[in-house]
Amino acid sequence: MSKTATSSRPVLTGIDTSGAYPVHYRFSHAKSGNRHLVVVFANFSAPDDYGWSNGVFDNVRANILWVRDMFDGKNSYYLCKDMDFELERSVITLISNVMHSLGLTPDQCTMWGGSKGGSAALHFGLKYGFRNIVAIVPMFRIGISVQKRPAIADFMMGGQVTDDRIEILDRVIPDLVRAEANPRANLYLLSSPQDENYGVQVEPFLPLFRGYENFNFVYSDSPFITDHTTVTRRNVPALMGLLNLLVDGIAPRIGFVTNGHEQPDVDRSGIDSYLKSTSQVRESFSAPVVVSPSAGERVADAKVRFAGTARGAVRLSFWEKGKYVGSPPVSPDGSWSWTRDRAWSKGEHTVRMFAVDADGFHSPRAEATFTVTAHDSLPFGTEERIPPQERRAPAPPTISYPAPGQHVTASEAGVAGYAEHALHVTFAEGGVSLGSVPVSADGSWSWSPGWSWLPGPHTVDCYAVDAEGVASRGSGASFQVAGAAEPLQAQAPTGYFR
Structure with a gap:
């Protein structure tokens, strides 16, 4: 199982291919046997298109599932490509697979997201009956929103950004609310009059929630909020407090509530089996074979040539001491060779690598160990001294x-x-x-x-x-x-x- 360094808690990565569209995810196990799942959707500026993946959830006790919004290189509001909503069904398939593998129900889940991710939290939470929904500055009129991003609009609407298709996307969330889908949901919606989208994207739709048993609207009005992107940052401490209450089974409202229900010794075989079967690292995908340099070879030239084979791969990824080094392509016949443009420092080196296939799956790791003996080698990371006129x-x-x-x-x-x-x-x-x-x-x-x-x-x-x-x-x-x-x-x- 591959690991990522997005936070201090252990994180596993995988790709669920059981739907029509492969869905990339990150997952972190709950602490102390907590029996809850938080599903996190990404906003537009999220690093690597995983929202809230910078450590902000480190102290949340629940299982965390980050869902990536990247399909064929584009964002999609987790909804559609070319108006094909099989993309949405692939996303809910991933969420359902993880939930069932944990032995949980929709009543033990929280949908969470901001901006584009807030829209996704509302949509999936209402449509598929999840108990808790936290939507931070969501966009209700998705069609109008993506018009400001032509590449994404073309991707979602199949290159035909027509009034009809804009209206279809604009109605996705409002129609669910008008129909009072999932009326027992614990709904928490946050927005601000300082958000430039508030008057069009949020305020007109608030009265639609009157029929919901526990709808809560946090109206954040502060001189320190300047635009859409700062609303979330201003409210992070309070939002984390709310999330921990929801994880504990406490939905702020009048009435009797219970919390706890941890099961430290719960059987994790179901989720472990699912994570293994959808891991981004595929044991059946052979690790790269390194022909050159040979193991432990002493290299007199600081310009080291790597060569070998990697069947089924389109590229390799090289790393040394946890730092990215390079990513050479692999030929259709599986052969590859690569010489880094910068000299290796004198001394011992261990370079680890893995192969990547066309679907983004990783092979197990291989490594090359060698020792550079050249006395005139440049320090690691120093650019080779090539005349400027030869560089472009x-x-x-x-x-x-x-x-x-x-x-x-x-x-x-x-x-x-x-x-x-x-x-x-x-x-x-x-x-x-x-x-x-x-x-x-x-x-x-x-x-x-x-x-x-x-x-x-x-x-x-x-x-x-x-x-x-x-x-x-x-x-x-x-x-x-x-x-x-x-x-x-x-x-x-x-x-x-x-």
Whole structure:
């Protein structure tokens, strides 16, 4: 089972292929035998299209299922491609498989998301009868929302962004609410008048919830909220408090409630079997074979040539000491060879690698061990001294998140954007290397550092690096990390509650 470094709690990754569309997921087991499942949907700026995956759920006791909104390289609101809603059915199949593997029921589940993810939490929670729904600044009129993102609109509507198709998507959630689908749900909806979408996307639909037994609207009105993206960040502490209550079986309302029901010794064979069968690492997918360098070989030249075979793979992924090194392609006959554009440092090296197939599944790991004996080798990460006129640097990466000077919390700061014709993007601050991430086939990339930033201003320099190892000029991502968040001060407007 492959692991990710999105938070401090152990996380497993997998792909559920039982539906028409493969659905990528991350999963983390509950703490202390807790019997609850939180399903997390992603917003548009979520790193790697997994929402809330930066450690904010570390202290939540429940099982956590992060569902990735990336299908054929595009976001979809977890709904459709070319108006084909089999995509939605593939997503609910994944959620149901995980829930049943844990031996849980919809009454023991919470749907959670913000913005696009908030819409998904509402849609799946209402339509499929899940007990708890937390929707943070959701978009009710999905058709109008995706019009602002033409590539996603084309993907969802099959290149025909017509009034009829916009209306179909606009009605997906409102029609469920009008029909009072799942009226016993514990519904928590958060929005703010400072959100530029509030007047069109939220306020007109609030009266529709009058028939719901436990509908709660958190109206967050604060001078520190400046736009759609800051509503969530301002309310994270209160939202985490609410989530832990829901996990404990307490839905804030008048009446008698119970909590607890942990089962530390519960049989986990069902979920373990499911996670193994859908793991992104496939034992049946052979690990790469390394022909060169041979195990323990002493290499006199700091330019080391790797070669071997990887049947069924389209590319390899190389790592050393937990850091990404490169991703060479694999020929149709399974052969591959690769020489890094930068010299290896003198001394011993252990490079680990795995193969990746066309569907994104990983093979088990292989490794190459060698020792560089050259005395003139350059330090690891130093660019080879090639005359500038022979280099053709790629364009600097475009930063899509955060906005210049945007205020973020210490645990949420990350960077995302696009880098056409680049293999990976590297990051530095004040001349200190912070790491790198690979660039997706569509040019998109996102990076979450895995640590909490110190309060104050930060500028992360981002560099696009192409397959030849040539780095672009830097693009600066500037943001302001706030100190400790203040307690939520929210007052709901009158008229929305019975």
